[in-house]
Each structure stands twice: as C-alpha cells, then as structure tokens.
Amino acid sequence: MKNLNLTRIALGLLAVAIVLLAAVQWATSSSEAKIEAQAAATVQVPVAAGDEAVGAALAQLPRSVNVRTVDAVRERDDVVIVDVRSASEYASGHVPGAMNIPLEQLVVRASELPGEAKVILTCRTGRRSGGGVDTLESAGVSGVVHMDGGIVAWRRAGLPVEK
Numbered sequence: 001m002k003n004l005n006l007t008r009i010a011l012g013l014l015a016v017a018i019v020l021l022a023a024v025q026w027a028t029s030s031s032e033a034k035i036e037a038q039a040a041a042t043v044q045v046p047v048a049a050g051d052e053a054v055g056a057a058l059a060q061l062p063r064s065v066n067v068r069t070v071d072a073v074r075e076r077d078d079v080v081i082v083d084v085r086s087a088s089e090y091a092s093g094h095v096p097g098a099m100n101i102p103l104e105q106l107v108v109r110a111s112e113l114p115g116e117a118k119v120i121l122t123c124r125t126g127r128r129s130g131g132g133v134d135t136l137e138s139a140g141v142s143g144v145v146h147m148d149g150g151i152v153a154w155r156r157a158g159l160p161v162e163k
Helices: 002-040 051-059 067-073 087-091 127-138 150-156
Strands: 079-083 118-122 144-147
Touching (some): 067 150, 118 127, 127 144
Parallel strands (some): 118 144
C-alpha cells in the first residue's frame, strides 16, 4: 500500500513538472513572437508630415509604441527616452540618446523628466518599462509610454545601439 501511494505521489509530481515545462515553453515562444512582431512593425507617427503634425501625433500615442516609432522620433527635442534597466545593463547597449534611470529610482528621480516632453520608457523586453509607466502614472506623471519589445526588439530590427 505504501509503495502505491509513493507511486501516485511521483506520478502527480511528474504531471505538475510537465505542465510547468509546457507553460514556460509557451511563455517563451509567445514572448519571442511579440519581439519579432515589434521588430517588423511600422512607424506609428506621420514622420513625413510637418513638425506640428508629428507633435500632435506624439501627444496621441498609445500606451506602448514599437521600435520603429521610437527610432523615428528619438532625436526630437520634445521626446525623452528613459532606459529603466540597471546601470550595467544600460552600459551593455541602449537606444542612442537614452538616459538611464533604473526602475527602482523612477519615482524619486521623476523630477529629472522634462514636463513638456513625451517620455518613452524602455528596458530589455518591455516588461519593466510597462511597469514603469504604471509607476509614474501613480506618482502623477502623465503621458508616459513604453517601447514594446525593449532593446531586444530594437537590436532585432537592426537599429543602432549606443554603449
């Protein structure tokens, strides 16, 4: 009887392990597909339009933007890109011109963000920067968006990286 119970427990643990493995594989493949989609996405603002049209489009950006959009607007004076990764991750390569404010320091250093500029947060894959939008909104900072896919999608799209 004792051996039968041990066998049932072992089979139950094996079933749990299989389910967890499948969940990890699904999450990884879904994340990879999202990064690929972001790398291939098109610009979300009318770059060829006049400066005022682009400025108006920036004000209406959705909560998350793709890497092509960030590349199209990153050199504008009314756009600030903030990399929320650690200093060592930032040093390994980031969007050119991005400033580094680690996620855990966002609220404390929110005063460093220009009030008139559109703030675009980025990280490695977009998860931390998405959370950073929530953090800043809770602290009363509005109009912040994040870059989907992070620096991984940025690199996959063949865009320049600064070290």
